[in-house]
Amino acid sequence: MTYGAKESNSKEGSGLALFIVGLVLVTAGWAYAPAALQIILVLLGIAAAVGGVMVMRMAKSVV
């Protein structure tokens, strides 16, 4: 089945998924992780969230 003209696309979904993973990592890392892992997980989460936004930004031009 054709979806006709495409505004939304799968790259947007991937970016959103990455963003959510980042949010979860930041929160869980900050709230619960052992001290040694905390900073690593928070940074990893921030990287994932920023990466997610970058993917979504790239998707903006793919219509």
Add this chain to the structure above:
Amino acid sequence: MMNRHTALRRLSQMWLGMLMLAMTAVLLSACGNSMAASVAGDPGGTATGSKGDVVNQVDGAPQFVDSSGRPTGDVTQAAKDKDGNPLSEIDAGKSREPLAYELSFMIGQNRVAVNFVWTLVTGFLVMFMQAGFALVEAGFTRGKNANHTMMMNFMVYGLGMLGFYICGFAFMFGGIGGLSTLGGGAALASAGEVTLWLGDKPFGLFGTNGFFLGGGTYDVAIAVMFLFQMVFMDTAATIPTGAMAERWKWLGFCIFGFFCSTLTYPIFGNWAWGGGWLSQLGVNFGLGHGYSDFAGSGVVHMVGGWMALAGALVLGPRIGKINKDGSVNTIPGHNIPMAALGTFILAFGWFGFNPGSTLAASGSGALRIGIVAVDTMLAGAAASLSAMLYMWITKGKPDAGMMINGILAGLVAITAPSGFVSPISAIIIGLVAGVLVCWAVWFFDNVVKVDDPVGAISVHGINGAWGVLAVGLFADGTSNYGGAWNAVPGSVTGLLFGDPGQFVAQVIGLIANFTYVFVVSYAFFKVADMLIGLRVTPEVEIGGLDIPEMGAYAYPFDWPEVGTMYPHPHAEGEPVTANGATSPTPAPTMTPA
């Protein structure tokens, strides 16, 4: 040979996989930490509700006995037990009335059980309001966008819920200090509130207990509270989907769902309901009982309304809404019966929204739920009447859209005062709300030039503000929720009943609400617009968002209004069944011409 594009894709998949693994490890460590939490929860529900929940049902004062065996509410006068704790009346009577002592455990748990059931059932009613919002917003917008509009209301439930679970609940209630009517919640200790001290005055900003409902917050009482508050948050989050309908990109909406549920809503919610600085205006500055918002005219509806205003301003009006000379066109919705049905569902759900906000049906003055429900009903009725009469008299027709928005405005306006005012005050509040929403819709259309397809800003923002002020005017001092409200003894009393300080507290709450919510939301929408783009292209907007954004029409057959630009999914002659799916068997009557 693997090309560069495939290699990059595999690399990104590996990266995502590693992150998923790391996330799982963190969540497992969260579970491990929960075992070692200093304040234990009660996930089994066996320790919640006990003899301690039998007393304090009316005035909230702890009942102890002094050294001569007489009851006293003053803990400093209480006799001490063998462990050095104040001796309660029940413990003092253990030797005299052993059966009564044993029964007190069962009575205490039953009291808490009644409150659990009440709070859960009313929370389920509030959850069902999502269906009402979906129908109202889809009915008030055009058929070519019905799938998109309906599904925004659908998915805000899932997105918002997970955001609130991840961190929203912790920010909002992570320092509230316990849930007395639900018999537990000690893990939400007030020490978890991040507080700014100005002189000797504490200003609570946000809580820090309860991320992922982990640690001691894995607890039956906290779970009840979470469910009830989560559906309230979802109500706020779904309001902007109406004001921003028919031009909002799906991705932008998804990001907003998380932003609202994790940050915008919980932070203001903490200030008002989580023990934060607005709720302490009474204790700290003698302003009545502090900012008082019984069920959320401000916390839920005003927050939703101002988010909607910010979003609609950033998005701009729909194509065809405003002419070059500045005049405004009406863009009618496609299904008034759908909107009316949705409104009935909302009005029904409001009986969960307001009476449920006692978080109790037994003890602590919770029997006022009868008056709360009647106030809710009367205000909605009065507002729909005044809106109908206003439109009939001024425009010549009893406008359906305004009757619908009228009842919703009345329900929004009574939400904050419903726990504090009399039925006659509820009628007055509703009558004002019905006219106010008509004026507000005209004002935002013609003066501010904000395009709000469903009137969400007027219904929720403006009438939310009216409801907050109405507490400060009409609260009559007859309510008694455990003898104190926001830690100030006595009942909430408004300006017209002798307490001007309460009105000042409400004004401060209103200003804080608009300033925080509008500024934060406007900044969010601007940044999101810059990074990912919030608005669909003009071609998509004119043709309808359903196919480009969602991949399917709401109405799969030849709906007269849709399909002006994009081909129908079945337009190439594929036969379809009655539910719109492709079928090997031709169905001539259902096949598009």
